[in-house]
Amino acid sequence: MTAIIFGANGQDGFYxxxxxxxxxxxxxxxxxxxxYLRTDITxxxxxxxxxxxxxxxxxxHLAANSTTNHDALFENHATxxxxxxxxxETVKKESSKTKVxxxxxxxxxxxxxxxxxxxxxxxxxxxxxxxxxxxxxxxxYFRTIGVKAYVGYFFNHDSPLRTERHITKKISEAAKRIAxxxxxxxxxxxxxxxxxxxFAGDIVKGAWTLVxxxxxxxxxxxxxxxxxxxxxxxxxxxxxxxxWKDHVVIRKDFIAxxxxxxxxxxxxxxxxxxxxxxxEQLAKMMMK
Numbered sequence: 001m002t003a004i005i006f007g008a009n010g011q012d013g014f015y016x017x018x019x020x021x022x023x024x025x026x027x028x029x030x031x032x033x034x035x036y037l038r039t040d041i042t043x044x045x046x047x048x049x050x051x052x053x054x055x056x057x058x059x060x061h062l063a064a065n066s067t068t069n070h071d072a073l074f075e076n077h078a079t080x081x082x083x084x085x086x087x088x089e090t091v092k093k094e095s096s097k098t099k100v101x102x103x104x105x106x107x108x109x110x111x112x113x114x115x116x117x118x119x120x121x122x123x124x125x126x127x128x129x130x131x132x133x134x135x136x137x138x139x140x141y142f143r144t145i146g147v148k149a150y151v152g153y154f155f156n157h158d159s160p161l162r163t164e165r166h167i168t169k170k171i172s173e174a175a176k177r178i179a180x181x182x183x184x185x186x187x188x189x190x191x192x193x194x195x196x197x198x199f200a201g202d203i204v205k206g207a208w209t210l211v212x213x214x215x216x217x218x219x220x221x222x223x224x225x226x227x228x229x230x231x232x233x234x235x236x237x238x239x240x241x242x243x244w245k246d247h248v249v250i251r252k253d254f255i256a257x258x259x260x261x262x263x264x265x266x267x268x269x270x271x272x273x274x275x276x277x278x279x280e281q282l283a284k285m286m287m288k
Contacts, residue, residue, distance in 0.1 A: 011158075011159055104135070194260035196262060
């Protein structure tokens with residue numbers, strides 16, 4: 001059994017590689033960074049040669065710049081949208097047995113502050129979602145011509161591998177520095193925003209669960225449980241026996257993208273997957 005992971009150097013790629021290796025799967029990691037193959041996912045010739053040579057059982061397209069910043073518009077269009085077309089077209093022509101997993105996002109759905117279902121309409125509220133939406137429509141088209149293309153919609157999920165660009169890591173790292181004597185003040189926005197706090201290692205197990213069956217082709221891969229940023233602050237600072245209110249400055253001018261971002265996870269649950277790491281366990285993991 002062989003799998004190619006595009007985006008192997010990222011958080012999800014790391015945990016997925018570990019999981020697949022435990023499943024006795026040969027993993028071929030592709031990334032622009034780290035000790036991986038440098039195959040350009042936007043280059044049809046390079047991707048075609050890689051897939052034709054290895055005839056993988058699975059391809060996981062996880063590559064992306066994990067940001068909603070407009071400045072990443074062209075980068076994410078190339079990596080996510082063009083990369084998806086390159087992979088799917090190559091599989092169609094060179095490796096028809098291959099199952100393809102594409103990572104989607106809860107951000108690409110219309111958010112009405114209620115749990116999001118896979119059947120809810122899409123809405124491109126930022127540049128990142130434009131690319132994700134295009135990718136899903138490509139998958140749906142290629143399914144009609146015989147390619148087994150899956151989409152797993154990821155909601156917020158973290159691990160110690162996150163960078164401080166993500167609020168969960170930003171808070172946990174600041175709390176650790178403060179525990180060590182730092183006098184800094186952590187400046188953050190709306191602490192009432194509710195989102196999911198999944199563990200990346202659990203989420204990739206959900207992706208693996210999805211591609212091992214042929215009945216459901218698109219599913220939210222998320223816990224379905226929501227916590228506020230204030231909950232995360234309290235959890236992290238309680239682990240260092242400090243009151244977060246003494247160390248945090250709230251930006252009054254900050255306008256959040258959403259009030260909550262939660263999934264209806266009943267579909268992936270029906271396949272037998274459940275997250276194993278709790279909110280509290282994730283905080284302890286991030287605070288080590």
